[in-house]
Amino acid sequence: MAIRYPNGKKYQPNELAPAKPPQKTVSYGNRGMSLEQDLNDTNTYYLTHERAIIHKKPTPVQIVGVDYPKRSSAKIKEAYFKTPSTTDYNGVYQGKYIDFEAKETKNTSSFPLSNFHQHQMTHMEGVLKQGGIVFVIISFNTLGEVYFISYEHFKPFWQRMLDGGRKSVTLQELRQVADLIPYGLNPRLDYLNIVHKHYF
Numbered sequence: 001m002a003i004r005y006p007n008g009k010k011y012q013p014n015e016l017a018p019a020k021p022p023q024k025t026v027s028y029g030n031r032g033m034s035l036e037q038d039l040n041d042t043n044t045y046y047l048t049h050e051r052a053i054i055h056k057k058p059t060p061v062q063i064v065g066v067d068y069p070k071r072s073s074a075k076i077k078e079a080y081f082k083t084p085s086t087t088d089y090n091g092v093y094q095g096k097y098i099d100f101e102a103k104e105t106k107n108t109s110s111f112p113l114s115n116f117h118q119h120q121m122t123h124m125e126g127v128l129k130q131g132g133i134v135f136v137i138i139s140f141n142t143l144g145e146v147y148f149i150s151y152e153h154f155k156p157f158w159q160r161m162l163d164g165g166r167k168s169v170t171l172q173e174l175r176q177v178a179d180l181i182p183y184g185l186n187p188r189l190d191y192l193n194i195v196h197k198h199y200f
Helices: 035-048 118-129 151-162 171-177 192-199
Strands: 053-056 061-070 073-081 089-093 096-105 110-112 133-140 145-150 168-170
Touching: 035 053, 035 089, 035 096, 035 133, 096 110, 096 118, 110 171, 118 133, 118 151, 133 151, 133 192, 145 151, 145 171, 145 192, 168 171
Parallel strands: 096 133
Antiparallel strands: 053 089, 061 073, 089 096, 110 168, 133 145
């Protein structure tokens, strides 16, 4: 006896459902990683392998208002920067003081100089005068490219802006004077190889 569906179509027991299109495999390995996370992971690697001692500087903050919703917890309600921050990272590598600023941008063709402040430039100038190694690391997030540029090569772009010139550094200009830091596993961003090449 033939079995039929209510719509009159004959039941086919061996009929297979149409195959679904293959699903794309999406890698989430790098999602959510920021330049700061990459550098912190790199510095941890340097520390544990005794290559260098470099840390992120804490931002000086003055807390003026605290809320205690529970006896065991406190929530900061109001705080101010005590003093303007200088640069992001400092430490020691092979007996030399290292100081650098790390910035990232979503732009694909230029880096806006508005990401920097005069007090940071003044600080880096002072480090250079004292014989320290000072540089800038710039990440173009959208491109997945990270560059190392010495302060000596970065300063002319800042001066050009102060003199009324363009307020950004083009990617093409940056590539002419900067080193591309390749991504790796351990360490994530081995910028010390470039430091060693330029200063040792």
